[in-house]
Amino acid sequence: MGRRKRRVRTQVAIIGAGPAGLFLAHLLARAGVDAVVVERRDREYVEARVRAGVLEQVTVDLMDRLGLGKRMHREGLVHEGTILAHDGGMFRIDMKGLTGGSTVMVYGQQEVMRDLFDAGEERGVQVVFDAEDVALHGLDGSSPHITWRKDGVEQLLDCDFVAGCDGYHGVSRGSMPESVRREYERVYPFGWLGILADVPPANHELIYCNHERGFALASMRSATRSRYYLQCPLDDRLEDWSDDRFWDELCLRLGDRAAAGVTRGPSFEKSIAPLRSFVSEPMRWGRLFLAGDAAHIVPPTGAKGLNLAASDVVFLAEALEQHYLEHSDAGIDGYSARALARVWKAERFSWWFTGLTHRFPETGPLEHRLQVAELDYIRDSRAAQTTLAENYVGLPIS
Numbered sequence: 001m002g003r004r005k006r007r008v009r010t011q012v013a014i015i016g017a018g019p020a021g022l023f024l025a026h027l028l029a030r031a032g033v034d035a036v037v038v039e040r041r042d043r044e045y046v047e048a049r050v051r052a053g054v055l056e057q058v059t060v061d062l063m064d065r066l067g068l069g070k071r072m073h074r075e076g077l078v079h080e081g082t083i084l085a086h087d088g089g090m091f092r093i094d095m096k097g098l099t100g101g102s103t104v105m106v107y108g109q110q111e112v113m114r115d116l117f118d119a120g121e122e123r124g125v126q127v128v129f130d131a132e133d134v135a136l137h138g139l140d141g142s143s144p145h146i147t148w149r150k151d152g153v154e155q156l157l158d159c160d161f162v163a164g165c166d167g168y169h170g171v172s173r174g175s176m177p178e179s180v181r182r183e184y185e186r187v188y189p190f191g192w193l194g195i196l197a198d199v200p201p202a203n204h205e206l207i208y209c210n211h212e213r214g215f216a217l218a219s220m221r222s223a224t225r226s227r228y229y230l231q232c233p234l235d236d237r238l239e240d241w242s243d244d245r246f247w248d249e250l251c252l253r254l255g256d257r258a259a260a261g262v263t264r265g266p267s268f269e270k271s272i273a274p275l276r277s278f279v280s281e282p283m284r285w286g287r288l289f290l291a292g293d294a295a296h297i298v299p300p301t302g303a304k305g306l307n308l309a310a311s312d313v314v315f316l317a318e319a320l321e322q323h324y325l326e327h328s329d330a331g332i333d334g335y336s337a338r339a340l341a342r343v344w345k346a347e348r349f350s351w352w353f354t355g356l357t358h359r360f361p362e363t364g365p366l367e368h369r370l371q372v373a374e375l376d377y378i379r380d381s382r383a384a385q386t387t388l389a390e391n392y393v394g395l396p397i398s
């Protein structure tokens with residue numbers, strides 16, 4: 001057992017230094033609110049995780065607002081449209097034209113994290129790494145605190161509020177009593193097999209493909225780095241997927257036209273990710289707020305996970321600013337409802353887009369024809385394309 005040695009105080013204790021935690025720390029620092037981020041892993045681990053790659057307009061705006069957008073605008077790829085493909089046919093959704101000018105930015109989560117950490121060091125954002133056994137206390141009273149152990153020494157942080165930004169597997173959500181939580185969940189009966197390879201992308205915009213053998217996605221991280229995904233059974237093993245098998249299957253599903261753009265090469269990262277729709281309500285209990293994956297998970301089809309983490313903490317930072325600077329708790333009281341309203345719309349879109357493009361165990365010939373009919377409808381309907389486009393670029397923060 002370690003010795004209790006350090007006891008310090010801050011205004012907001014933030015659990016987790018992922019996108020939600022660090023965006024919140026930057027927003028609070030800018031508003032002059034004290035915060036300490038407590039992270040279980042080290043910086044290298046958090047920064048190296050290969051995850052999201054598509055930033056909505058609101059996330060791009062947030063990076064700019066925080067003065068973090070310079071490298072993103074230099075190195076990121078602005079996408080004005082996206083491609084849907086099925087049965088060898090393809091059509092484009094002109095996101096920019098249909099939404100009055102909104103686009104998305106291809107800029108990897110690893111790059112976002114690097115920018116957040118680098119600027120955080122310069123701006124004095126406090127992050128405690130390698131914190132073991134983080135625990136939350138007194139959340140339903142007026143003076144909560146959190147504890148952890150670092151290098152064998154017990155640490156205690158007194159605070160006014162706790163922001164649980166510690167992802168799906170963190171401790172924060174479970175610190176809310178079960179009696180006040182309601183969880184909604186769907187685990188999808190397949191996964192995404194993803195690879196990264198240093199080869200030029202198949203196309204300058206993403207291609208989402210519905211094929212009778214399963215979904216495929218041609219994506220990228222840069223003009224020289226491709227990210228491809230294939231829907232696969234959850235019990236598939238990585239060792240069964242040689243690079244050759246992956247490229248053959250990808251080209252088959254993409255169809256001749258899109259496959260003509262594929263450059264094959266050795267993969268340097270390969271993984272299988274499960275897909276889940278999940279929401280835990282409410283997102284506030286007493287002095288605890290949840291934000292990002294700690295409160296909700298979307299299947300990656302709509303590229304919403306990182307973006308929802310960002311919009312949650314925009315709402316939360318506004319609420320905390322109101323509390324400290326305007327002495328009003330209206331934002332704090334309204335946080336959960338405001339964040340959940342946007343979360344549920346993104347959950348709906350991600351669920352719908354997954355259903356449109358994937359093969360489910362119950363997808364027989366009839367269901368496949370219905371998917372194709374819907375894709376044909378979207379191809380021919382400006383209204384349907386507009387609905388897809390405005391959800392894809394991200395609904396406004398309201």
Ligand SMILES: Cc1cc2nc3c(=O)[nH]c(=O)nc-3n(C[C@H](O)[C@H](O)[C@H](O)COP(=O)(O)OP(=O)(O)OC[C@H]3O[C@@H](n4cnc5c(N)ncnc54)[C@H](O)[C@@H]3O)c2cc1C
Binds near residue numbers: 020131167169
């Ligand atoms: C394989 C994969 C691919 C993805 N692809 C996409 C995509 O293409 N597009 C997209 O938008 N989203 C994608 N996502 C989702 C996106 O990465 C997440 O939504 C995003 O990281 C959420 O940020 P967060 O800060 O809420 O949580 P996280 O990124 O999970 O960060 C939580 C942090 O809390 C820390 N932590 C956990 N437990 C504790 C604890 N007990 N104490 C202290 N710290 C703790 C963790 O170490 C972590 O650093 C993907 C996710 C995965 C796993």
